[in-house]
Amino acid sequence: MAQLPLDLQFISAADRDDFIIGESNRLxxxxxxxxxxxxxxxxxxxxxxxxxxxxxxxxxxxx
Numbered sequence: 001m002a003q004l005p006l007d008l009q010f011i012s013a014a015d016r017d018d019f020i021i022g023e024s025n026r027l028x029x030x031x032x033x034x035x036x037x038x039x040x041x042x043x044x045x046x047x048x049x050x051x052x053x054x055x056x057x058x059x060x061x062x063x
Contacts, residue, residue: 016061025054032062 021029031038031045038045047055 019054019057019061024049025058028058032058035062 019029028045028047036043047058049055
């Protein structure tokens with residue numbers, strides 16, 4: 001049985017409505033949602049984790 005190629009378009013997740021919140025990203029998402037009310041003088045947030053976990057998507061959501 002041969003696979004049939006499907007001409008499907010890839011639509012990149014680009015905003016908050018496309019982002020799924022789960023246990024692995026709930027804390028980071030809550031920090032993003034609280035901007036600009038972050039504590040401290042410099043207001044820096046580092047997103048760290050394995051590839052494919054949504055760090056770049058969170059960056060796009062925040063912008």
